Amino acid sequence: MTITKQHIITTIVSIQLFFIGHIALANEIKVATIDEFNNAIKSVKAGDRIILKNGEWKDVKLVAKGEGTSENPIIIEAEESGKVILTGDSNLKIAGTHLLIKGLWFKNGYTSGKSVISFRINSKEFANHSRLTDCAITYYNPNSKSTDYKWISVWGKNNRVDHNYFVGKTNSGTTLVVWLKGEKHINNNHRIDHNYFGERPSLGFNGGETIRIGTSKNSLLSSRTIVEDNVFEKCNGEVEIISNKSCDNVYRNNLFLESEGVLTLRHGNRCLIESNVFIGNQKPNTGGIRIINAGHVVRNNLMMNLTGDGFRGPIVVMNGVPNSPANRYHQVKDVKIQNNTIINCSPIQLCAGSDEERSLPPLNTTFSNNIIYNDKNGDIATIHDKIDGFNFYGNILDTQKNFNQEGFTKMKVNWDTFEDILYIPTETNEELIKNSKPETKSPKLDITGAKRTTFIAGAYNLGNNKFPKALVLRSGTSWDSKAKPEKLVATSEIIEVKPGLGTLRKALKKASFGSIVKLKSGGEYILEKGIKITTNITIQGDTNGKKPILKVKEGLEKNPTYFFRVEGGNSLHLNNLEISGNLKTPIKYAVVSPDKGVAESYSVFIDNCHIHGFKNKKGGSFFKGYKGTFADTLSIANSRIENSYRGINLSEEKESFGKYSAQIVRINNTIFKDIEQWALNYYRGGTDESTLGGNLSVQNSVFSNVGNVEKGTILRTKGIVTVDIKNSVFEKSYKVINPVNLNGNKNTISNCVIFDCGTVKTTKGASAKNIMYKNPKWEDKNNFIPSEKSPLLKSKDIGLKLKVKK
Incomplete structure (x- = not known):
């Protein structure tokens, strides 16, 4: 069953800040402006309390500096928690000792600094023994997603970040970072606890971690930070939800719910990971724990219904790099993975990442007394290299699949399902007791803290029959900080638009969220300028007759660059339309992304459309994604794209940083015909492994006379991690040597016909299956309907599923 926050007892509830009530107050100073705050902070002393009056504080730079004591801290708090709203370009810097910051809400703004909240003013003034509590940061983002800043930067020693609420970060930069630059910041004993880390969408490149402790450069220094009792829900920024880059840290009693990534021991040694709960609810790419470096202990963790593979598996043990530089992969050594329970998850990954560079398998790594239960016929493990360095024993497999490896016993465990959520072994389990093999360093307590x-x-x-602490912990603020950017509920208002000059643009100006804009069958809709899509809109033609046509007015002094620009945070659906770029000087684009560097993602869905005439040779294409933008989904189905210079251009991220412009690209039952260059250029530079790396699905489509130039390519997918091309036809591009060039074990092409356009190329584990190099033999060459003698009829799956016509 799907586990929700209603099943889990985790909630955002009242917290008691017990020690505040025992403070001997010296002065209580109420301030209403930044000037009043600045004056008050100049003379603050131990035990003083500065109270910020309720209301909006816009474009303020709060600098909280003072010397409190453990008995009498300096308190800076909201008049009422959650009612002091910091907006615009605002931030907070903390320095001194024993300061307490409480009840502030950074909301729907941004910062021009390096952090929204920093436990330092500069390299010489920072905070020790200080606390940030009962605060929130929500949707506090710049316009450009490539602008890098952190929400929380923790410096100094003995600081605490607790009972806060963080949700909606969309730009580059880790949500919370612990820094270890210099002696005054190592062995810091920070505590990060009882916080709620909410939804963070996929960033599309490295830098989307939720927590990072340390950096590669100082990763062999000790931080001794404790991260416990936190909730991480839908933290999808990149593969590393938590990135450990220092030594001697503790991660315990945290809940990871439907998050597309893993707790990653990326660098550093001797960390303890215990009693965490990872719940995927079968959501894609959800994972558990990834292990690199030496001396770690991973025990008493629960993984349930996780689907991630590769670096996102439930437990991933990596290969290392010989003489590894600080920023690559040190060999796994002396690691203990003990007493974890893995329920209905994807396979564990052993020696993950094995290649010419990462050639060192783990050494002296104990994998003991773990239970793997799977009633879904799933595999137990994927082994990528030699596993001689593992010590396997006492592991129990309650699975349908076999795993021929010493140290694993296949048997039936007697389970209770507690509250219809958890699988708990019953008291009657003699075989389980018999086949479990304790060692001297086996955990003395179980996941609930009960003695073994x-x-x-x-x-x-x-x-x-107790819940683990991660499922009953109290996280977040004492007040309701669960706000999201205001979005109207879709009403599906239908707006009928008459043909004519500018009528469509005028109608869209009045359209509300979720509106359906209907165009007349066969009508001509003339644009005199490009249209910006600023909400979620569907534009559709009447299906009972000829498609309505969209074109640009002849004779304009300056032609528009595009028909539609989809602004960040919005989606555009185009259904049953004809869009023509034909002019004396052809229009460059039918649809474009937001402008360069816009942080919010967007989506485009095109269905049953005929798009043609975008022949502008100055970079023109029917779709263009600009640098620094990111599409959640780009979907083209049942459509016809033809007579254009280029098709889909997602190639603006030129640097080798692993950036790419769309998470999911789907082409289904669609014709690309007479395209001078490529049908698709979907590019990801570099080898960064922090993201999903893009996902292309092409099926039941036809590519005819596409890229028919010297060294031409029909589908360019350089660096894209997941490519699945099937049931499609590539033809009449006789100058093309390789219509597709696939690279990597998640790149596949199958059940396709290739005629008069070279051969498929596959490298580094990519696969090509059931490829026929034969003439498809059309009965109707224009609409790609096969004749009776066509080889496509031997496999009914190949070719168009519907008659996609003009």
């Missing part, structure tokens, strides 16, 4: 009296494999004691 009868030792068994897995995270639970026999018959334990």
Whole structure:
């Protein structure tokens, strides 16, 4: 079953800041402006309390500096928690000792600084023994997603970040960073606890971690930071939800819910990861723990319904790099992975990342007393290299699949399902007791903190009917900070638009969220300028007759660059339309992304459309994604794209930083015909592994006379991690050597016909299956309907599923 926040007892509830009530107050100073605050902070002393009056504080730079004591901290707080709203270009810097910041809300703004909240003013003035509590940062983003700043930067020593609410970060930069630059910041003993880290969408390049402790450069220094009792829900920024880059840290009793990534021990040694709960609810790319470096202990963790593979598996043990530089992969050594329970998850990954560079398998790595239960016929493990350096013993497999490896016993475990959520081994489990093999360093407690009296494999004691702490913890603020950017509920208002000059643009100006704009069958809709899509809109033609046509007015002094620009945070659906770029000077684009560097993602869905005439040779294409923008989904189905210079251009991210312009690209049952260059250029530079790396699906489509130039390519997919091309036809591009060039084990082409356009090229594990190099033999060459003698009829899946006509 799907586990929701209603099933999990985790909520954002009232918290008691007990020690505040025992403070001997010296002065209480109420301030209403930044000038009053600045005057008050100049003379603040131990025990003083500065109270910020309720209301909006816009474009303020708060600098909280003072010397409190453990008995009498300096308190800076909202008059009422959650009612002091910091907006515009605002931030907070903290320096001194024993300061307490409480109840502030940074909302729907941004900062021009390096952090929204920083535990330092400069390299010489920073905070120790200070606390940020009961605060929130929500949707505090710049216009450009490539603008890098952190929400929380923790410096100094003995600081605490607790009971806060962080949600909606869309730009580059980790949500919370612990810094270790210099002696005054190492062995810091920070505590990060009881916070709610909410939705963070995929960034599309490195820098989307939710928490990072340290950096590659100082990763062999000790931080001794404790991260406990936090919730991470839908933290999808990149593969590393938490990126450990220092030594001697503790991660315990945290809940990871439907987050597309893993807790990653990226650098650093001797970390403890225990009693965390990872719940995927079968959502794609959800993962658990990834292990690199030496001396870690991973125990008593629960993984349920995780689907991620590769670096996003439930447990991933990496290969290392010989003589590894600080920023690559040190060999896994002396690691203990003990008493974890893995329920209905994708396979564990052993020696992950093995290649010519990462050639060192783990050494002296113990994998003991773990339980893997799977009733979905799923595989147990994927092994990428030699596993001689693993010590396997006492592991229990309650699975349908076999795993021929010493140290794993296949048997039936007797389970109870507690509250219809958790799988708990019952008290009657003699075989489980018999086949579990304790060692001297086996955990003495189980995931709930109960003492292990009868030792068994897995995270639970026999018959334990308690929830793990991660499922009953109290996280977030004492007040309701669960605000989201205002978006109207879709009403599906239908707006009928008459043909004519400018009528469509005028109608769209009045359209509300979710409106359906209907165009007349066969009508001509003339644009005199490009249209910006600023909400979620559907534009559709009447399906009972000829498609309405969209074109640009002849004879304009300056032609528009595009028909539609989809602004960030919005989606555009184009259904049953004809869009023509034909002019004396052809229009460059039918649809474009937001302007360069816009942070919010967008989506475009095109169905049953005929798009043609975008022949402008100065970079023209039917679709263009600009640098620094990111599409959640770009979908083209049942359509016809033809007589254009280029097709889909997603190639503006030129640097080798792993950036790319769209998460999902789908081409289904669509014709690309007479395209001078490529049908698609979907590019991801570099080898960065932090993101999903793009996903292309092409099926039941036809590519005819596309890229028919010297060294031409029909589908360019350089660097894209997941490519699946199937049931499609590539033809009449006789100058093309390789219509597709696939690279990587998640790149596949299958059940396709290739005629008069070279051969498929596959490298580094990419696969090509059931490729026929034959003439498709059309009965109707224009609409690509196969004749009776066509080889496509031997496999009914190949070719168009519907008659896609003009």
